[in-house]
Amino acid sequence: MWILILSSVTVAWIILKLIRVGRRESTLPPGPPTVPLLGNLNVFPTEFAFFKFTEWAREYGDIYSLKIGPDTAVVLTSMKAVKELIDQQSGLTCDRPKSYMVDTMYEKIHAALMRYNEDWRLLRKTMHPILTPSGAAEHQPIQLMYELLNSPERFFTHLKRYSTSVITSVVFGKHFPRYECPEIDAIFKSVDAAERVFEVGAHPPVDQLPILNYIPDRWARWKRMAKWGNRLATRAYFHLLKVCEERIQNGEENGCYLENVIKNQEEYGLTRRMVGYLGGVLLDGGAHTTSAFLQTLILLLTAFPEVQRKAQEEIDRVIGQDRAPRLEDFAQLPYCQALINETHRFRPVAPLGIPHAMLNEGEYRNYVLPKGTLIFINTWGIYHDPDVYDDPETFNPDRYLVNQFGVKAGVDVRDFRNTVAFGGGRRVCPGIHLANTSLNLNVMNLLWAFDFSPPTDPKTGRPIPVDTFKYDKGAFYAPTPFRCNIKPRTPVKARIIEEEFSNAQSVFEKFEGTSSVELEPVDETF
């Protein structure tokens, strides 16, 4: 009898508990209606989530919450909320969400995705020198110009090679002259693997139900997949690390960032594994973001000839026809500066940043955010807010000439900064200066050297418009490959590019050297 009563009470208690799972606690910010157990999972977008997040922001405000089963997420869609919660309470909002897949693929030492802890602090501190603009990046655009001159139809590939090579040169002292180099292939394979490993639906809710991790590997496809991703990532990272170590051993140092880290490894308190991951995270963070931005830039220049013409007029006036642009020129080019700001605004590379998480329970605007709450910076929603920007869906660099933040008259800009596309708080992108050097140099060089126009229909002879919404659903927001005509603006400019490329060979040689990375057949496919 007693047993019967006790078990009925237990069952009732469990049911009550389960019914509460997914329900929004009264101390959380508002949000879309929840259903038992799932919370908002039934309406959670699986691709291009920022569109839905932005729609919800217009309905529920600049901070709202979502229930992901028992877990909570909040979405920030104003500069004010980002400043107050991410920047000013950065000690509380600097964690990353717990994730079995991330931990397994990246061994808990991938500085961009790992939890906030002592190892992260060490790694992040060691990244400081990369915060300063680097000379090695300055020589790289000339090869990109040369490639665009000689095989413009492969511009997507050239941009990817260029962006990867800038990072590998600065970080590992290794320049990649060709897209087909096996090392580049290994890097791209590891990034592709990450996209598959972290794809929504690729694994069961192992973080919510950790008991699933007791299932042996042979029945748990997701576990085998995370380990496969780990093999590909570490192969790419540690091959490049070895190249760097061998250079030091042979007395052939070229002054790259990682040489210094390797030599001071003990003083910095890092293991060799951590040094390899440090190089890897900079590569992962830097290569695809830079190429995504430049692919978007070319798409927008092709789609908006008027913007292209204005930027070229400015460059011709300030730099002239007889020499290629230099980094110092950028300060004299307000329209080009506005063009970069507007490109970050119109098509941000990371529309939802990388999610932060609450390190401990905390309060904001009278709401209580539990420990572990995910925090999304909705960069897309912030930059497309009609209350802040006139006609936000129009690509219009001129808005940044009217005022520094490109906002409409009367908007209070006390909380604004033009770097929100790089995140915020303690986790703000450490590559921001390196990225800016690269982007500034390329915007000037591309516009100085080339005209970009849509392809023409061979039947009608009319231009085929490019689609400014056709984007891939990968980790970063990059356009789907598109066609466009890229032509040198004058024969003199074409000659200058050829000459400068030939003169730069001696600089590149310092960053070359032979090596290759072998992938075993088992790691080629999953």
Ligand code: HEM
């Ligand atoms: C257009 C260029 C770039 C954009 C838009 C961009 C954007 C971002 C964003 C939004 C974050 C997340 C920040 C946060 O959590 O609040 C981030 C983090 C990061 N980025 Fe970048 N990034 C760019 C270039 C680079 C470059 C060139 C490097 C390296 C050389 C780099 C390395 C990193 C790293 C290591 C992190 C993780 C920081 C951490 O969690 O502590 N990024 N980036």
